[in-house]
Amino acid sequence: MNSQQRAELAALCPSVRWGANMAAFSTFRAGGEVEALVEIGDSQTLAALLDWLHRQRISWQVIGGGSNILVTRGRHEGVFIRLRGTTRDITVEPAPCENQAAHEVRVRVNAGCSLAAVIGWCAKNSLGGLEFMAGIPGSIGGAVRMNAGAFGHSISEVVDSVQCATSQGETVEVDGKEIRFAYRSSRLPGEPAAKMLIAAVALRLRPADRLQVAGQCRAIISQRKQKQPSGVGSAGSFFKNPAGDYAGRLIELAGLKGLAQGKAMVSPKHANFIVNTGGAVPEDILALMEQVRQKVLKQSGVLLEPEVHIF
């Protein structure tokens, strides 16, 4: 960006961080530097920013909680947009929509709102449907982009529609049925040719007993704590499960639990977690990722594909 563009961006987003180190915005606690990072919680600023970026031909990336990303070292030009949101932005839409069964409640959430906050809000408001997602970090927009899920369910099952902002700064409402959801991925109409940002998500939920919802969430979170490493940086499961198998099983079979590269390590607790034991740099994580892929390929003939999005 030239100095004129930097001044204009600072006027649009006064809290812009220049040369931000993404380690602070990624649950891996590792990452490279980006030219500019802006945190946005309101739709008007977001629309104005996307319009400006389009007119200036400046590249951008969007992130939510940073719980499934690795930003490599080296400078990343352009703007990283970190979406934020609170439960104050959650609205219940009263009238049943076309796709909606009579007992369903349609709830609209800004994409930057954390999944944990949405699930907490659901329990408080006696709404069920998202309990299986309890304990998954990140934002609701990130969850839709990743089609996040657990225990054989994924968020696609409760997505009614999403509001998207295009790289041209236009806003479009996309019906859930038009989104091509697959295992840990989603494709919006027009992608990949067009670049889309999920600005809001409408969920189909159902009335449920408040205490039961809260109890189920607690049970799921405690189950996750028993199986997953805690207190270390990670992005959750690093690799996608290959069809009919588990990446963790294949990594364990290859004897790779505890394998380390610099400060990155294959978790001794859960083989599909690459953890940052303290001070890992993106190169450590990438080198370990490659070692794991090659060793599993040799052992089992399966080339693992990262679930983590690498920028």
Ligand SMILES: Cc1cc2nc3c(=O)[nH]c(=O)nc-3n(C[C@H](O)[C@H](O)[C@H](O)COP(=O)(O)OP(=O)(O)OC[C@H]3O[C@@H](n4cnc5c(N)ncnc54)[C@H](O)[C@@H]3O)c2cc1C
């Ligand atoms: C400890 C731990 C446990 C985890 N367990 C699970 C699990 O059980 N199941 C599971 O599925 N995942 C799991 N994850 C991975 C991760 O939490 C999910 O994928 C999560 O939904 C990502 O959301 P996010 O907001 O952090 O996305 P980010 O990491 O910020 O971004 C991920 C991708 O989504 C894109 N993106 C983010 N927001 C938007 C948006 N608004 N519009 C368009 N694109 C967007 C980004 O560009 C990036 O490509 C785990 C991660 C950790 C650290």
